[in-house]
């Protein structure tokens with residue numbers, strides 16, 4: 019659909035209450051796969067299934083998996099020996115696999131394949147002798163996991179101000195990579211500055227910022243100029259959701275807020291406004307967006323117009339570990355079988 023030019027408040031239909039609903043929005047292929055991996059593990063192997071860190075950064079998803087029997091922990095050291103652990107969609111360093119093996123755990127790796135792709139790029143560049151400049155946010159789980167692929171060889175660049183600070187061994191052998199969920203425009207700006215400082219800088223073979231991140235930002239850029247208010251559904255620790263708020267504000271939304279649930283919307287945000295943009299982050303189930311739309315409809319915003327920016331067809335198959343029996347899962351994880359399974363195997367064999 020065409021968005022009328024200019025702000026709703028000044029354009030012809032400006033006083034009419036309407037919602038501009040972003041398409042695509044919400045959960046991506048990597049999130050669907052990670053959530054299905056936990057659900058599938060619970061069905062196949064029974065509760066409890068442990069999950070290291072939040073499987074994705076969404077409160078609702080974590081709560082609903084907890085209700086099904088998933089137990090979320092921060093570190094593998096908290097998990098009893100002989101248990102099954104799922105690694106989150108954000109990815110882990112190889113050292114975390116080692117810890118799990120030492121802790122006699124069976125592992126299911128729900129790292130998004132597009133994060134794994136960045137891991138492989140990091141390993142390859144490191145093997146070829148490059149220092150790697152990773153554009154990303156300090157402390158984010160994906161960044162920790164990617165840096166762990168080549169310890170000592172990856173240097174974090176957390177925004178343009180880090181470009182002058184970063185130290186490399188050989189300025190003629192430098193490559194850059196990025197976190198998958200960054201602002202496209204900010205990342206390009208940082209990469210350009212890195213290129214100015216390191217003229218021999220090598221770029222990733224393909225975009226590290228994934229298709230889902232790019233598509234969600236691109237539709238927000240379309241709806242923001244016409245939005246008096248942009249509501250982004252997502253959790254506060256969800257990097258890609260926070261970026262949607264920033265992109266909205268940067269492209270003309272008069273106000274933008276991140277909410278986990280419809281009941282977090284403040285009635286005062288609606289005072290004197292007409293057009294509300296609505297979208298959601300890549301870790302957000304659609305039911306939460308529908309709750310927001312119902313909340314807005316009750317207050318007179320029942321005219322919902324979808325604004326499209328491309329279609330998404332990406333799908334990923336489940337982690338192959340899920341094709342294994344419980345005993346095989348321990349064997350392929352390199353962990354000793356728990357005694358209960360040894361007894362079972364001996365009885366059957």
Ligand code: 2E4
Nearest residue numbers: 074075107108199256257258301
């Ligand atoms: C893995 C990689 O990275 P972010 O904080 O945006 O993660 P979130 O869980 O909100 O989104 C899904 C996801 C998972 C994105 N990239």
Ligand code: SF4
Nearest residue numbers: 046048130198228300
């Ligand atoms: Fe994978 Fe992109 Fe989704 Fe992250 S946002 S889980 S990288 S598809």
